[in-house]
Amino acid sequence: MLRLVIQSRIPCRLSPRLPLCRHASTQRLSARKDWKLPVVGGVFIGLASLYFFLPDPSRSAPTSANKPLSASHFTPATVISNEISGPNSKILKLRVPPHLVIRDENDPIGFGPIWSVFIKDDDIQVERPYTPLESIDENGNMVFWIKRYPKGEVGRWLHSKQVGDTVELRGPLKTWPWDEDKWDEIVLISGGTGITPFYQLLRQVFDHSTSIPQSPSFTLIHSSRTPEEMPPEQILGPLAAYAEKYPNKFRLKLLVDTDDGSQPTTSLPLEVGRVNEQHIKNSLGFSEPTRWQKLFGRKDTCPPIPAKTLFLVCGPDQMVAAVSGPYGRNLSQGPTLGVLGRLGATSKQVWKL
Numbered sequence: 054m055l056r057l058v059i060q061s062r063i064p065c066r067l068s069p070r071l072p073l074c075r076h077a078s079t080q081r082l083s084a085r086k087d088w089k090l091p092v093v094g095g096v097f098i099g100l101a102s103l104y105f106f107l108p109d110p111s112r113s114a115p116t117s118a119n120k121p122l123s124a125s126h127f128t129p130a131t132v133i134s135n136e137i138s139g140p141n142s143k144i145l146k147l148r149v150p151p152h153l154v155i156r157d158e159n160d161p162i163g164f165g166p167i168w169s170v171f172i173k174d175d176d177i178q179v180e181r182p183y184t185p186l187e188s189i190d191e192n193g194n195m196v197f198w199i200k201r202y203p204k205g206e207v208g209r210w211l212h213s214k215q216v217g218d219t220v221e222l223r224g225p226l227k228t229w230p231w232d233e234d235k236w237d238e239i240v241l242i243s244g245g246t247g248i249t250p251f252y253q254l255l256r257q258v259f260d261h262s263t264s265i266p267q268s269p270s271f272t273l274i275h276s277s278r279t280p281e282e283m284p285p286e287q288i289l290g291p292l293a294a295y296a297e298k299y300p301n302k303f304r305l306k307l308l309v310d311t312d313d314g315s316q317p318t319t320s321l322p323l324e325v326g327r328v329n330e331q332h333i334k335n336s337l338g339f340s341e342p343t344r345w346q347k348l349f350g351r352k353d354t355c356p357p358i359p360a361k362t363l364f365l366v367c368g369p370d371q372m373v374a375a376v377s378g379p380y381g382r383n384l385s386q387g388p389t390l391g392v393l394g395r396l397g398a399t400s401k402q403v404w405k406l
């Protein structure tokens with residue numbers, strides 16, 4: 054998920070370039086007569102400065118407190134609450150004036166799942182995308198589950214916001230277009246706060262859809278690092294309720310990397326381990342051969358994955374790579390590898406959010 058951060062120029066790209074700059078200045082001291090190196094170095098530094106310090110067209114989008122919400126400008130939002138939900142996470146509630154939320158069914162961006170907003174860190178003028186858990190209500194409220202990384206910029210900044218503070222956001226932006234007629238089976242695989250787009254989608258399907266019997270079946274396989282880092286009850290509670298109410302339409306599987314003895318956020322069963330082939334096979338209803346079947350020659354091969362099956366994957370880079378192969382260059386999807394590749398999923402059946 055972090056891979057899709059579009060506006061991360063400052064922290065991500067500065068660091069690899071610094072050693073190059075240092076290298077250039079060392080050369081200049083030791084080989085004064087070589088005039089080419091300082092000139093090339095100077096041009097390089099000049100270009101790099103332009104790249105980093107010229108205003109970015111999206112970050113420098115105007116702010117308007119009167120126009121309807123849109124991705125083309127920032128809208129001020131008020132912090133309504135900001136509550137701790139785990140060792141590094143908070144549930145943040147923001148409110149925009151409700152009259153700025155125009156719900157137009159013909160709007161191609163619209164507010165259908167899955168959508169997100171960019172929130173701008175005013176101190177350093179950097180924006181990051183975040184997914185409102187429950188879309189946006191009639192009072193203009195949006196609720197987010199936000200993780201803070203030790204050296205992360207915007208997450209830390211958002212964690213420091215107090216009730217009554219103002220932050221600026223722009224959106225909605227379509228993250229993935231939901232089409233209930235296209236798939237029979239959808240397997241959602243998330244890590245950490247990568248669950249947020251899936252929560253938004255599932256809530257839309259199970260709380261707001263009028264045609265649940267016709268909707269695809271869903272399995273959500275979610276993993277967190279430890280029990281206390283599991284999503285809060287606010288997220289897992291409704292999901293557990295959907296699994297109980299619609300057992301043929303929704304299954305939930307929760308994994309932790311390690312059980313460090315910390316207090317889980319949920320009473321739901323947690324399995325220790327990473328997402329593997331067997332989890333995916335179980336989600337598709339493929340049975341494991343019994344000991345007797347193995348003894349009499351049935352190999353643990355996987356039947357072909359049905360054509361109308363979709364896998365959506367969202368989480369930290371390493372998890373996305375292990376499950377579905379790494380992202381490609383320039384924000385492209387990259388090849389389908391990893392667990393899903395080994396099971397024979399095609400690139401049309403896999404989408405890395």
Ligand SMILES: Cc1cc2nc3c(=O)[nH]c(=O)nc-3n(C[C@H](O)[C@H](O)[C@H](O)COP(=O)(O)OP(=O)(O)OC[C@H]3O[C@@H](n4cnc5c(N)ncnc54)[C@H](O)[C@@H]3O)c2cc1C
Nearest residue numbers: 057181182183184198199200202204205206207208246249
């Ligand atoms: C469509 C979409 C929706 C999203 N929705 C959510 C959501 O609902 N909730 C949520 O929490 N996140 C969400 N994200 C992720 C979010 O956008 C950010 O990527 C995330 O919050 C990290 O941003 P940051 O500015 O805090 O960290 P960044 O500054 O981008 O840092 C990211 C990582 O790099 C490390 N890092 C930063 N600087 C350094 C350094 N100098 N040296 C070494 N390591 C460093 C950090 O420790 C961290 O691990 C979403 C992403 C996308 C693409």
